[in-house]
Amino acid sequence: xxxxxxxxxxxxxxxxxxxxxxxxxxxxxxxxxxxxxxxxxxxxxxxxxxxxxxxxxxxxxxxxxxxxxxxxxxxxxxxxxxxxxxxxxxxxxxxxxxxxxxxxxxxxxxxxxxxxxxxxxxxxxxxxxxxxxxxxxxxxxxxxxxxxxxxxxxxxxxxxxxxxxxxxxxxxxxxxxxxxxxxxxxxxxxxxxxxxxxxxxxxxxxxxxxxxxxxxxxxxxxxxxxxxxxxxxxxxxxxxxxxxxxxxxxxxxxxxxxxxxxxxxxxxxxxxxxxxxxxxxxxxxxxxxxxxxxxxxxxxxxxxxxxxxxxxxxxxxxxxxxxxxxxxxxxxxxxxxxxxxxxxxxxxxxxxxxxxxxxxxxxxxxxxxxxxxxxxxxxxxxxxxxxxxxxxxxxxxxxxxxxxxxxxxxxxxxxxxxxxxxxxxxxxxxxxxxxxxxxxxxxxxxxxxxxxxxxxxxxxxxxxxxxxxx
Numbered sequence: 001x002x003x004x005x006x007x008x009x010x011x012x013x014x015x016x017x018x019x020x021x022x023x024x025x026x027x028x029x030x031x032x033x034x035x036x037x038x039x040x041x042x043x044x045x046x047x048x049x050x051x052x053x054x055x056x057x058x059x060x061x062x063x064x065x066x067x068x069x070x071x072x073x074x075x076x077x078x079x080x081x082x083x084x085x086x087x088x089x090x091x092x093x094x095x096x097x098x099x100x101x102x103x104x105x106x107x108x109x110x111x112x113x114x115x116x117x118x119x120x121x122x123x124x125x126x127x128x129x130x131x132x133x134x135x136x137x138x139x140x141x142x143x144x145x146x147x148x149x150x151x152x153x154x155x156x157x158x159x160x161x162x163x164x165x166x167x168x169x170x171x172x173x174x175x176x177x178x179x180x181x182x183x184x185x186x187x188x189x190x191x192x193x194x195x196x197x198x199x200x201x202x203x204x205x206x207x208x209x210x211x212x213x214x215x216x217x218x219x220x221x222x223x224x225x226x227x228x229x230x231x232x233x234x235x236x237x238x239x240x241x242x243x244x245x246x247x248x249x250x251x252x253x254x255x256x257x258x259x260x261x262x263x264x265x266x267x268x269x270x271x272x273x274x275x276x277x278x279x280x281x282x283x284x285x286x287x288x289x290x291x292x293x294x295x296x297x298x299x300x301x302x303x304x305x306x307x308x309x310x311x312x313x314x315x316x317x318x319x320x321x322x323x324x325x326x327x328x329x330x331x332x333x334x335x336x337x338x339x340x341x342x343x344x345x346x347x348x349x350x351x352x353x354x355x356x357x358x359x360x361x362x363x364x365x366x367x368x369x370x371x372x373x374x375x376x377x378x379x380x381x382x383x384x385x386x387x388x389x390x391x392x393x394x395x396x397x398x399x400x401x402x403x404x405x406x407x408x409x410x411x412x413x414x415x416x417x418x419x420x421x422x423x424x425x426x427x428x429x430x431x432x433x434x435x436x437x438x439x440x441x442x443x444x445x446x447x448x449x450x451x452x453x454x455x456x457x458x459x460x461x462x463x464x465x466x467x468x469x470x
Contacts, residue, residue, distance in 0.1 A: 041116045045084050053080070058156060063164045074153050077144075078131070080107035081157065082124040084115055091120035091171045094158055094187070098178035100137035101130035111175060114300070118307055120173070123161055125154055127179075133219075138209045139179025139202060141233070142186075146222060149231040151186045158187065169193045170314070175303065178202070178294065182236055189232075189239040197306050199248045199297055200256050203263035205234050208255070238267060241280060244313065246306045248284040253293045274326035275309075277319050282309065286330045301329075389457055393446070402436040402449045404457075417456050 048067035055071045063083055070081040095111045107126035115122050128150060129140035144150040162172060172194040174184035181201030188196035202208045206224035216222045228234045238245055249260045251273070264271050264283070275284045284306070288297055309319050378394035388407035393400065404422065406415060408431055415425055415432060422434035434453075438445050 044113045044115060048082060048084070058160060061157075061160060063161060072157060074156060075148065077128045077148075077150060077153060079128055079153065079157060080109075080126040080131075082109040082112060082122075083161070084112060084122040086115070086119065086121045089120050090167060091118075091173070092158075092162060092165060092167045093118055093120045093122050093173045093175055094184075095122065095124040096142070096154075096174060096176035096180035096183040096187075097125075097127050097130075098139055098176055098180035098183075100139070101134050102137035106131055106134065110180070111303075114303060117300075117304055118173075121161075121165060121167070123158070125157060127183075133215075136212070136215065138212050139182070140212070141179045141202070141205065142183045143216075143220075143222075143233065145220060147230075149233060151183060151190070151231075151233070154183070155187060155190045158191070173197060173307075173310070176201070177297070177299070185236050185238065185245065186233065188243040188245060189237070192240050192242040195244045195246070195310055197246045197248075197303060199299060199302060200250055200253065200294060201236070201247070201259075203236050203259050205236075207258060238281060244280050244282070244310065246282045246284070246310070248286070248297060248302050248306070250293065250297055251285055251287045252289060255294055274330060275319060275323045276326075277313075277323070282306075282313075282319065284326070383457075391450070400438040400446065402438065402446065403433050404449075404453055405431050405433040407431055418453060422453065 045067045048069055051067070051069060053069040053071050056073070058072050058074045061070065061072055063085070065085050065087070067082075067084045070079075070083065072079045072081055093114075095109070097108055097110050101108065108130075109124035109126065112122055112124055127140060127142045129143060130136065133140070142150040142154060158172070161167075162169065169191045170193040172191055173196075174187045174191075174194065175197045176182075176184040177199035179202065181196075181198030182203070182205075184196040184198050185201060188194050206213050213224050216224050224234050226234065232239065247260070250256055261271060263269075267281075269278050269281055269283060270276065271285065272283070273285050273287075275282065277283075284302065286297070305322070309322060312319065378392050381391035381393075383389065388410055390405055392403040392405060394403070404418065408427075410432070412425075412432070418434055419425060422436060424434075426433055426435060436449050
């Protein structure tokens with residue numbers, strides 16, 4: 001699917017007569033070498049994984065021509081760094097980490113598998129905050145403490161690398177998603193002429209996660225609601241007019257909408273679907289479904305296409321043609337991810353749907369006796385003072401199944417009133433039951449099932465059928 005998606009994007013670009021010679025160099029090969037070209041792109045340098053980590057200070061850090069891991073001590077913090085050189089490349093990509101490290105390995109180096117695609121030297125820098133606070137499972141933004149901003153240390157590491165590799169800042173790219181995307185914005189402000197690629201970053205740190213805001217206040221004695229008078233970090237800004245910022249946002253993520261919509265408005269950036277450019281800012285607003293909506297994005301395509309757009313803009317080109325077809329790319333991606341969303345496993349969707357059904361049922365009964373609900377592999381609706389009758393709702397791949405279940409202690413003859421509205425009575429070793437199958441999620445039809453049976457159940461409950469089991 002990845003190759004198919006990639007091929008579709010290339011074909012669309014070709015259709016609009018764009019020059020894709022520099023889109024990605026390894027694809028410019030003879031037809032009989034296509035398979036080898038693809039395989040070579042997916043051949044990642046892995047030898048560093050088993051290598052030991054070199055521990056040193058920043059002043060003693062010397063980059064060689066091999067893949068290496070480093071632990072750099074700088075300003076009383078330790079920075080885990082992965083360097084993968086690209087011979088004959090004058091470009092450096094700095095990959096920054098987001099998310100948390102709870103139940104994950106540390107250090108965590110991200111996106112180094114894009115090494116071949118981006119044709120650049122690669123520098124992955126882990127956030128020391130996750131080593132200090134491993135229980136945190138969300139963004140910490142290379143924050144540091146009251147007196148020290150870790151972004152400045154990361155900047156020192158990057159300057160050192162650029163100096164050793166003789167790379168100009170115009171060939172420097174900062175890349176990250178979520179908290180790493182925020183860090184890429186910080187750093188592009190510090191390196192004029194550089195590029196930030198930020199996927200679903202945070203712009204208002206205090207409003208991202210109340211637990212993180214609370215952690216900063218109680219543990220670090222830092223109020224994220226306040227503007228930091230020393231460092232420009234609590235409210236990230238696009239400070240450099242010479243650097244280029246690529247901001248990619250998923251419009252289906254409610255948490256991210258609360259971040260990027262007010263930020264775009266504050267900075268007079270129009271909120272438009274697709275890929276658009278406003279001075280030194282390029283926005284890509286898409287609508288991509290997924291199991292984790294904040295991290296759902298066409299990441300690989302996003303990064304490769306943005307890399308191409310960046311090269312076009314550097315050479316004096318425009319994004320006009322890509323912008324004109326970006327809505328088609330968005331819709332293709334949305335369809336693709338919706339398909340994966342349903343195909344992979346619908347447990348998360350089912351839980352959301354079941355929760356919604358549960359709330360509607362309780363609202364129908366006005367949250368009062370005689371019923372209560374319980375979640376399991378479906379929703380169970382019980383009566384508080386007897387357990388011989390209950391309802392069950394199950395979400396399936398092809399619709400919704402509604403059950404009215406009776407204990408076998410209840411006489412078969414007592415179930416006759418239900419047959420008129422529910423059809424044939426079925427049974428298993430433990431119970432009798434009626435089943436109603438809906439081909440779609442229709443809340444009105446679900447409530448109709450309850451309306452047609454509920455008062456009959458209450459009447460049965462008060463009769464000899466329940467008390468004597470006739």
